[in-house]
Amino acid sequence: MKVLIVGGGGREHAIAYSLSRSSQVDRIYCAPGNAGIAELAECVPITPMEFDRLVAFAKEKEIDLTVVGMDDPLVGGIVDRFEEAGLRVFGPAANAAVIEGSKAFSKELMKKYRIPTAAYETFDDPERAREYIRGLGRYPVVLKADGLALGKGVLICGDEQSAMDGVAEIMEERKFGDAGKRMVVEEFLTGREVSVLSFVDGRTIRTMTSAQDHKRALDGDKGLNTGGMGTFSPSPFYTKEIDEICRRTIFQPTVDAMAAEGRPFKGVLFFGLMLTADGPRVLEYNARFGDPEAQVVLPRMENDIVDVMNACIDGTLDRIPLRFADNAAVCVVIASGGYPEHYEKGKKIEGLDAFQGKEDVFCFHAGTRTDESGAVVTNGGRVLGVTALGQDLKAARARAYEAARWVSFEGAMMRSDIGKAIDEAE
């Protein structure tokens, strides 16, 4: 088979790795890819929103399967375009990807189908939003830009003043662009966060092993929200009991709700959950693998990923049991100094060779490229995701931090407390 991956981050590197392990895959292309993905795939200089060029490329190369990693093209309808062209593609159609593309849509869906989530209201008028927040008078309050905002369009406001500023930032200053045309105001929940990713074929859902992300930029969950600074898998807080509740009240009900709405979901459905004292609640849905959740979940998956993706496309997922290794993984993200705000690119990365030939560590590239001199340089906010496998979470964490020290570049920063929660689980 010839496979095309759309995207160029750490998640797509992890997807490329999984595809490269399939005996069915002969050749991988990635658009646009990055310097790390280039070791497994032929990178093609087409950006993920250039649907016409991607379709033309897939036809010309006779691609058998296209895997879309990123949210923007999914929400923008890339899957519909590939299907119209008669090409086989893994991911949800636009009418289903809206579950991630619009927070107003997903909140409405959960309300209608009684899927547990935080109480909320949606606004398209900032003045109304301000009145509502003042009326509630309860802080912290959570403000969410309706649309896609690279995981950063969520503000948790501790008092009235910061909430008023937040409304202005999202809806008037449009800090997150058009994502802020509408806004959701939500009740603040407390508890452990867990990410559960799943494969869905429109009807059947198969969940993957759990993971926990670290969204804030700095140690101790301080600093701004980012795309994710590190992950571990499995989550010791995601017990069998909680899994049972989630299956009954969240997972299958969501898949059934989408089907009932005439929006059958096919692809990876990601449940961002908060385990509150009153039970699990949905914080958000994503229509794709998490980044960096994929970097800890996929290396633990034992299935041939092509079989699973094909079953999602063909509606035969009920025949596929998912299998995960009885081990653990930790991913530490190494970011550019200043991320998620201002940072520089083009810094030379040293030490990447240390990962060659190692079976228990992976250096997934998130934002890298090869420069004119052939050197690998930084090319984004999140630069690398160093993942280690271990027999348990502690062993994986120790190994991930050891391996993270093998690489360096000017201004590199990482959190030193990824997986700290592991100690609290004991």
Ligand code: AMP
């Ligand atoms: P989201 O993009 O919706 O997952 O939000 C980003 C992050 O903001 C989440 O991972 C949580 O840490 C936090 N968050 C979102 N919604 C809430 C909420 N209702 N209560 C508390 N924290 C939240």
Ligand code: GLY
């Ligand atoms: N790591 C969270 C996300 O991919 O949205």
